[in-house]
Amino acid sequence: MSVAKFVAANGREAMRKVREAMGPDAVVLSNRTIDGGVEIVAMRDTDLGAVNANAQPYVSPTPAASQILETAPAQIGPIAIAAANAVDGQATRTDDGAIGDLRGELASMRSMLERQFAGLSSGAGNVAVGDPLRESLFEWMVNAGFSGQLSRTLISRLPVGTDRPAAMSWIRQEIAKKVPVLSNEDALFDQGGVLALIGPTGVGKTTTTAKLAARYVLRHGADRLALLTTDRFRIGAHEQLRIYGDILGVPVHAVKDAADLRFALSAMKDKHLVIIDTVGMSQRDRSLSDQIAMLAGVQAPMQRVLLLNGAAHGDTLNEVVHAYRHDAAGDAGGIDGCIISKLDEATHLGSVLDVVIRHRLPVFYASTGQRVPEHLELAQASTLVERAFMTPRRGSLFNDADMARRHAVAADAATPRPAERNGADDMLRSLTDSANAVGTCVEELNAAGYGFDVARQLWQQRGAGAVGLRQMGQQARMAMCRDASRACERYVLAVSQNFTQPVQGRRAPQLMQCTLWLADRDGMPLAGTTAPVGRTRQSMSEADADAEAETVRATLSAARTVVNLNASVPSAAVIARWHQLGERWVAGTRKTARVITGGAASKLDAIADTLTFHAIGDTTWRDRDAVHWVGHCAVRIPEGTVRAVGRARDNTAETGTEACLVVSRMADRDTGETLAVEYVLCDAALTDDAAQVARWMQWANAADEQFRTLRHAAEHFAQDGDASDSQGTSLVSLQLGLTTLRLQHTPTATAPAFLSRLAGRAATRANVPVPGSVLNEGMGRLLALLDVLENYPGRAASPALVGDITADVAMQATVGLPQLAVAGE
Structure with a gap:
């Protein structure tokens, strides 16, 4: 008997080896996921016939197949990909070996889905779900307040063979490397000009102003410092700061509007440093843009320092940074650094460090209490990380979603189920419904001509290197020309907007220009480019981005006459x-x-x-x-x-x-x-x-909302990209953002609602437009699901196009095993 084991990086490669060695009629006895890939055990079809001829009938003492299947995993991730025909009475007549193979297939699909959603696929560091060490490290990081995304990313890069103490030390060091801090306090004070403290209400701006003033006076004296406050709403705010000023011998003035601020600063030209205590505003306050505009009118050199509450939830902190840097700020925005306050109140300090890392926001100081000036420390990355993991916690009622789901599944598995419930039928019905929805969504996106097919191909080639990058760019430009010829009458419209983008290794953010290209017939988005503005000495990635933007302009100019749309008359x-x-x-x-x-x-x-x-x-x-x-x-x-x-x-x-x-x-x-x-x-x-x-x-x-969607796509899809391949990641992000913009411009029947459900943010009301950020997140989930479908070990060997996901998904390998077919065949 010829039984052989085949090991490969993915299921498709393993099945190719099986067919080459044993022919197209080979029978797969088992398949499972192992470290480094997939293992399949198979035998020749002729040998199976000999075994069947000599086999003795066997009556299983076990319960019915439907009851056995009920012990299999009841859920296969947030959205199941494959679907199956109802087994009806067929499952009860299947032998014990076939039932075991079916359970193995379903467990394999569950494992791959969990890894894909966790960002721990086989190409992301050789991480296997179920590894006790890595699972415990994941919970350790999440309990400290770090997001599941950052936790999974770090754990996926954990060196193989590392024990728990060494792994914990390695993770601390990696996080500390990613936290940007102020290396020299003198550099902050010697620069002079205006230092404005901004942030939400109650974050500690007034107290921090007094602490900074005290530190400055201790170093340089009180003669060169002045304090300003714009807080006219909080009772006693001005008086509180004035008391601090009297103690330090520093003048304190209150201003009420932009004109007042300019006058006060003009009167203080002899002061080396002016610290402004701004009024606290919620990140959702419509007046926030007015405050930022008031600061933007200052002529003197200014540093905006955002105060982040170390005791706040990570989602709240993320929203605060977005509001003060992008949403309400516009071109006048920008944050030069941050100060973390209320560390003495924080239970999950990892949340604020995660946000700092995510937005590459330099940390200047850390506030550990109310005392002035003792409770203000110069930020040190290693100290902050150590504090995050050493903060005592009694256990949280608000767990990470992945952990909560895992705990719920464990509790559900421990609860006896009623005997009359058919778990196999429920599972297969759920698979069928989910596959129908995925197939419908992809078919709609492809049929609408939104460039989803191009975005999908770019997504698959995002790690192709320099040669692949050139091919990706050429492929995207060819699609642009086709779209411009189809959607434009005589002209192609160019709308540009400037925004700031943090750059790793630089203190000041880079000013970037994003250009959105529209069809003259109906305003359909055709292309998007980003390029640096006003920098004579560019890095290699910036020069590549600038060259790509010029190439796109030349490509579209060849197809149609370019019309530049401007907010004001150009020179x-x-x-x-x-x-x-x-x-x-x-x-x-x-x-x-x-x-x-x-x-x-x-x-x-x-x-x-x-x-x-x-x-x-x-x-x-x-x-x-x-x-x-x-x-x-x-x-x-x-x-x-x-x-x-x-x-x-x-x-x-x-x-x-x-x-x-x-x-x-x-x-x-x-x-x-x-x-x-x-x-x-x-x-x-x-x-x-x-x-x-x-x-x-x-x-x-009306293009402001479209630019926000493009910037969100650049940030969202760049999180899973290769940091060393910024241009390739940017190209993929722009194409996916354009697909989202086109779907917003002309929504299809079901795709927006399905993508919002994939993102976990389904609309509560009908006929409400889905925000671009939600569509971006859903698009990322959809691509992850399609990757799972393509790399599933049991997938048919012939490569399928994106539009053919509704066909031939499950493996047809084991004799007697109910064939799994995607609904819609």
């Missing part, structure tokens, strides 16, 4: 450069702006009163039915200042840039009331497309 030099490249431009402007028409300078609103308007279609303006009216005329954008133009009364004012003024009016459909008026200046070559220009500018004004 004459920029317009000239665009004209030289054959590109067009559109810019928003104010009604009080002056242009030249008829040889004289006039305000735009005065010109609008002389125009003839035409209705171009129905629209909605702030939930009101409206009619969109457009009027336009030729104008000239003058050179020089507005004041000079206002004085111009002769032909000398006829110099400048030829342009077209487009005025949009939104009027109530029923009453005719004017709801809004918008003014746009555009390239003179776009005069015949004035109605289109008006629509384009509305798309550009």
Whole structure:
């Protein structure tokens, strides 16, 4: 009898070896996951016939097959991939060996799903689920407050053969390396200028201001320091800081608005350092953007330091950083560092360290109590990490979701089930329903032409290296050209927005420009690029990103004429450069702006009163039915200042840039009331497309949400990427973000709801648009599930396309084993 064992990195490779050695009719006796891959035991089909001829009938003393199957794992992860036909009465007639093989298949699928969701697949460090050491280390880190994602990532890189004490020491060192800290306090104080403490209410900004002031006075004296407070809401806030100032001999002033702040700072030019205690605001407060804008108006060098509550929940801290750095900040945002407060109250300090690592936020100080200035320590990474793991805990009622699920499964397994319940039928029914949903989602995404097929291929090749990276970029650009030719009439629209991005190894964040390319027909997102701004000496990755952005622009320019959409009128030099490249431009402007028409300078609103308007279609303006009216005329954008133009009364004012003024009016459909008026200046070559220009500018004004979705995709998908391959990760992230944007732009029937369920954030109300961040998370889960399906050991050997996931999933290997087939066949 020829029975052989085959070991390979994945199931597909192992099955290939089986067919090569024993033919296509070989019978698989068992398969299991082992360290380093998959093991399959198989025999020839002819040998099986000989065994069957000599085998004696055997009657199993065990209960029915349905009862045996009930002891198998009842859940296979959050979403099951494979589906099965109901076994009906077939399972009760299956022999004991077939039942064991079925249990092995289901256990193998469960193991692979758990590893994929945990980020511990075979390519991520040789981690096997069920390893007692690694499982205990995972719970040790989660109990300290670190996220499951960071815990799994570190444990996946744990050197093989490490015992528990050495593993714990290695994990502490790795976390300490990832926590950026302020190496020299003198560098913070010697820089001078303005130091603004920002953060939510009650995080300890006033006390920390006093502590910093005391440390500065001890080093440099009180003559070169001043304190400001913007807290006009909290009773006694100003008085509390003034008491500290009197003790230290430091002047304290209160300001109420941006003008007051500029005046106060102007009066304090002789001070080397001014520390501002800002008013505490929730990260969800709409006024937060006003406070950030007030600080952005300061002319002196400024450092914004965010205070993070060490006792807060990790999700809350993550939301705070996002709000102060991105959501409410816009271009005026940015955080130079942070101070961790309330360490003496924290029970899970790992949460704040996890957030600091995730956002690469330098830690300047750590506050350990209320005493001034003793309870403020210069941050040391190793000390913070040691404190996180040494904080005493009596046990938490709020466990990590993975741990809670594991505990619930264990408790459920220990509870006797009613005899009448058929566990196998329930399991197979759940598998069938889940596979139907996955298949429908993928079919919808592929049929809609959202670029999901390209994103899927890029996802699979994300670790291909430099050569593969070039192929990935070329593949993505070819898809862009196809999409531009299909979705655009004559033009492709470019909308740009600047944002700051933390850079490892640099104290100051890098200013980046993100460009979103839209179709002129309906505003469908076609492509996205990011490139650094204003840096003459670029790193290799920044230079690659800049070159990729230029290549994408050239590629799309070859397909359609580029139209640059701007929030304000660009300079004459920029317009000239665009004209030289054959590109067009559109810019928003104010009604009080002056242009030249008829040889004289006039305000735009005065010109609008002389125009003839035409209705171009129905629209909605702030939930009101409206009619969109457009009027336009030729104008000239003058050179020089507005004041000079206002004085111009002769032909000398006829110099400048030829342009077209487009005025949009939104009027109530029923009453005719004017709801809004918008003014746009555009390239003179776009005069015949004035109605289109008006629509384009509305798309550009609504692009903020799309840019947030792209930035979230870059952050979300970069977490699982290779840090050494930033360009490849960026390319994959942008393509996935574009798929999300297209799905938001034109939702399909079921895909948005399914992706939100995959992300664990299903909408509570119907007909509510799914946020882009939720779709990004669901997209990542969907790709992980498809990876499991492709690498499942029992998967049929022929490679399947993404759209064919509804066919031929389960292995058809063991004689007598009920064949598992995906629903929808």
